[in-house]
Amino acid sequence: MIAVIWVNLRRAMGDRRLLIIGTLVPVVIILITGLLEGSPKEPIGLLHPSPRLLHLAETTDGIKVRVESSRTDLTDDILRGRVVAGIVQLPSQSNSVRADFLIESATTDAVQARTDVVALMDLMAAEGSNTKFTDATLHATQTQAPLSPFWYVAPANLVLFVGIAVLVLSAGMVETRRLGVLQRISAAPVHKRAIVFGQMASMMVTAIAMAIGLIFVGIVLFDVHWGNPMSVFLVVALLGISIAALAVIIGTWARSQEQAIATAVIVAIIAGMLGGCVYQLSTVSSTVKNVGHIVPQAWAMDAFIKLISDHATFADTLPEIGALAVFAVVLSAFAVWYYSRKVFSTT
Amino acid sequence: MQQAVGGSEAVVTTLGPSPMLRCEGLRKRYGDRLAVDGVTFSIAEGECYGLLGPNGAGKTTTISMLCGLAVPDEGDITVDGFEGGTLEAKAAVGYVPQDLALYPDLSAVENLTFFGQLYRLSGKELQTRIGETLELVGLADRGKDRIGTYSGGMKRRANMAAGLLHRPKLLVLDEPTVGVDPQSRNAILETVGKLGIAVLYTTHYMEEAFKLCDRIGIIDDGHLIAEGTADALIGDHGGRDKVHLSCDGADLDELAAACRELENIHDVHEVDGNLELSTDHGPAVLSAVVAVATRHGVDLTGVEVRSPNLEDVFLSLTGKELRD
Ligand SMILES: Nc1ncnc2c1ncn2[C@@H]1O[C@H](COP(=O)(O)OP(=O)(O)OP(=O)(O)O)[C@@H](O)[C@H]1O
Numbered sequence: 001m002i003a004v005i006w007v008n009l010r011r012a013m014g015d016r017r018l019l020i021i022g023t024l025v026p027v028v029i030i031l032i033t034g035l036l037e038g039s040p041k042e043p044i045g046l047l048h049p050s051p052r053l054l055h056l057a058e059t060t061d062g063i064k065v066r067v068e069s070s071r072t073d074l075t076d077d078i079l080r081g082r083v084v085a086g087i088v089q090l091p092s093q094s095n096s097v098r099a100d101f102l103i104e105s106a107t108t109d110a111v112q113a114r115t116d117v118v119a120l121m122d123l124m125a126a127e128g129s130n131t132k133f134t135d136a137t138l139h140a141t142q143t144q145a146p147l148s149p150f151w152y153v154a155p156a157n158l159v160l161f162v163g164i165a166v167l168v169l170s171a172g173m174v175e176t177r178r179l180g181v182l183q184r185i186s187a188a189p190v191h192k193r194a195i196v197f198g199q200m201a202s203m204m205v206t207a208i209a210m211a212i213g214l215i216f217v218g219i220v221l222f223d224v225h226w227g228n229p230m231s232v233f234l235v236v237a238l239l240g241i242s243i244a245a246l247a248v249i250i251g252t253w254a255r256s257q258e259q260a261i262a263t264a265v266i267v268a269i270i271a272g273m274l275g276g277c278v279y280q281l282s283t284v285s286s287t288v289k290n291v292g293h294i295v296p297q298a299w300a301m302d303a304f305i306k307l308i309s310d311h312a313t314f315a316d317t318l319p320e321i322g323a324l325a326v327f328a329v330v331l332s333a334f335a336v337w338y339y340s341r342k343v344f345s346t347t
Numbered sequence: 348m349q350q351a352v353g354g355s356e357a358v359v360t361t362l363g364p365s366p367m368l369r370c371e372g373l374r375k376r377y378g379d380r381l382a383v384d385g386v387t388f389s390i391a392e393g394e395c396y397g398l399l400g401p402n403g404a405g406k407t408t409t410i411s412m413l414c415g416l417a418v419p420d421e422g423d424i425t426v427d428g429f430e431g432g433t434l435e436a437k438a439a440v441g442y443v444p445q446d447l448a449l450y451p452d453l454s455a456v457e458n459l460t461f462f463g464q465l466y467r468l469s470g471k472e473l474q475t476r477i478g479e480t481l482e483l484v485g486l487a488d489r490g491k492d493r494i495g496t497y498s499g500g501m502k503r504r505a506n507m508a509a510g511l512l513h514r515p516k517l518l519v520l521d522e523p524t525v526g527v528d529p530q531s532r533n534a535i536l537e538t539v540g541k542l543g544i545a546v547l548y549t550t551h552y553m554e555e556a557f558k559l560c561d562r563i564g565i566i567d568d569g570h571l572i573a574e575g576t577a578d579a580l581i582g583d584h585g586g587r588d589k590v591h592l593s594c595d596g597a598d599l600d601e602l603a604a605a606c607r608e609l610e611n612i613h614d615v616h617e618v619d620g621n622l623e624l625s626t627d628h629g630p631a632v633l634s635a636v637v638a639v640a641t642r643h644g645v646d647l648t649g650v651e652v653r654s655p656n657l658e659d660v661f662l663s664l665t666g667k668e669l670r671d
């Protein structure tokens with residue numbers, strides 16, 4: 001069984017398609033979509049702005065502002081990346097302007113925003129106001145980690161592309177069968193169940209390894225804070241098992257490699273869309289959202305969103321983990337049954 | 348020692364006490380087609396047994412059953428004393444499938460490592476065996492290359508290496524030389540020839556079976572219709588030597604009549620303006636035949652003596668050609 005796992009992994013590693021679909025493409029896509037969403041044209045949050053400041057901000061090109069109702073809201077929006085920085089205009093004697101400048105940390109966006117704010121203050125000073133301006137980094141006061149602009153696209157593409165890549169691996173299964181390699185393996189002194197479980201296990205290991213790899217890519221390249229490690233691991237593992245089982249089912253069913261690849265890509269993309277990897281499920285109608293939850297991807301995305309943006313605890317993610325476990329068990333059981341039955345039908 | 352075998356009432360051949368392989372009354376049905384119908388044969392230790400038959404005769408099906416890939420509907424298989432299909436029986440067999448069954452995206456060494464592990468080989472021993480086996484099939488210098496980059500003949504040899512790696516007691520080769528260039532074909536035949544283990548060799552090339560095999564079973568339409576050494580089969584079913592006389596436009600009737608008078612000539616008939624004589628021993632009658640022709644003033648443009656071969660055996664047993 002170890003040998004079966006090993007050889008499949010060895011083949012998966014040598015498979016350039018897998019390398020490209022599984023790692024390169026998602027990283028590039030995360031980068032592109034993440035940069036588009038987290039671009040510096042996010043507005044600057046304003047709290048208690050004077051009419052003059054508001055007017056200046058609105059009439060200056062290249063500056064977008066958003067008026068906040070409380071300091072808490074402002075802080076929260078900065079952390080969520082809805083605004084890149086905040087200005088809190090403080091009450092003061094007439095003809096003088098005092099403001100706090102709030103940023104999450106010294107990101108390039110924030111530096112850009114600060115330049116913009118200084119420019120605004122200079123404008124007011126030029127009108128004869130006495131300006132005083134204090135920097136305040138949220139880092140010092142906040143306890144929660146900041147949200148990466150990639151907070152949604154990173155998990156979304158992880159879920160989507162692990163699905164595509166692993167399902168595409170099913171083509172390798174078809175190849176093994178068509179070449180007669182599977183026959184030859186069956187002629188060796190190994191138990192049938194070792195062959196079946198070896199095949200399943202290698203798919204699962206590939207899926208989980210790829211997902212964990214993308215988690216690390218998210219941390220290192222995109223500064224994503226994934227949240228509770230236990231939850232993240234379980235979500236990734238159970239999602240990997242479900243997708244691997246699905247891949248075995250497709251690999252068993254398909255008659256040719258082309259058929260396997262086409263089916264895999266279609267299934268993975270549809271499941272990804274239903275599962276909220278393309279649009280957040282929180283933004284779609286409740287019908288679509290409910291329908292979406294027939295795929296494990298949806299539960300994984302729910303869990304990731306909870307973990308990353310709401311800093312959910314392990315207990316908070318138990319419903320999603322439970323649902324994923326059900327998917328993993330049911331799909332694996334079916335895959336084992338179907339594979340054993342179909343592939344060894346002549347025996 | 349040879350005998351004709353017909354159906355399941357066949358008698359077990361007089362081999363040693365425990366043959367390496369024994370099949371008895373094998374029967375396998377696919378849908379309403381009987382692919383194998385009552386096949387019985389044995390292979391002794393160190394013996395090379397050829398299963399000779401045309402396309403669709405049931406060779407591959409027979410092999411599938413004795414390698415544990417298909418369960419016979421009826422009949423028994425014993426390999427090295429173990430019941431067919433058990434792990435012990437499988438461990439004793441080296442199976443070389445008809446089609447190339449290796450991962451094309453891995454190197455020969457990687458493929459052999461994998462198959463070696465399936466046969467419980469590991470570590471140094473496995474590495475040594477891989478080296479030896481590649482040497483044996485003449486691929487030692489290409490072991491690191493991906494199978495996909497091999498030529499057709501090299502693929503076949505690699506395919507065979509995977510079946511030999513664990514030093515099986517019985518090597519099962521399913522048409523290993525189909526579509527193979529003469530060089531690789533010779534390499535394969537040579538390798539099989541020097542192994543010294545029991546071999547089951549299926550083919551529809553009668554020359555190969557003749558050269559390589561100690562005994563031959565002739566299979567057609569799922570039945571094993573005859574079995575024995577090549578010489579015995581030819582002696583029993585091949586018919587007589589044929590002497591072919593090419594005689595340009597001469598009056599053949601007179602010559603034919605004169606030939607019939609000769610000793611040891613059994614039959615004379617005309618084929619396309621030439622004469623064909625049947626005799627027990629072609630070379631022995633040759634001088635007499637030529638003398639008769641000269642006496643009748645017939646100009647012989649060619650004389651050919653042909654001994655019967657396995658094709659003739661097959662033709663006489665089934666009424667059809669071995670290859671179409
Ligand atoms: N899996 C299968 N399903 C249905 N019929 C089969 C199957 N395998 C073999 N047969 C049929 O059984 C018969 C014997 O086939 P088999 O492959 O054993 O022939 P063979 O002697 O190996 O021929 P060849 O020289 O072409 O390899 C054929 O008529 C074939 O169509």
Ligand SMILES: [Mg+2]
Nearest residue numbers: 406407445521
């Ligand atoms: Mg065949």
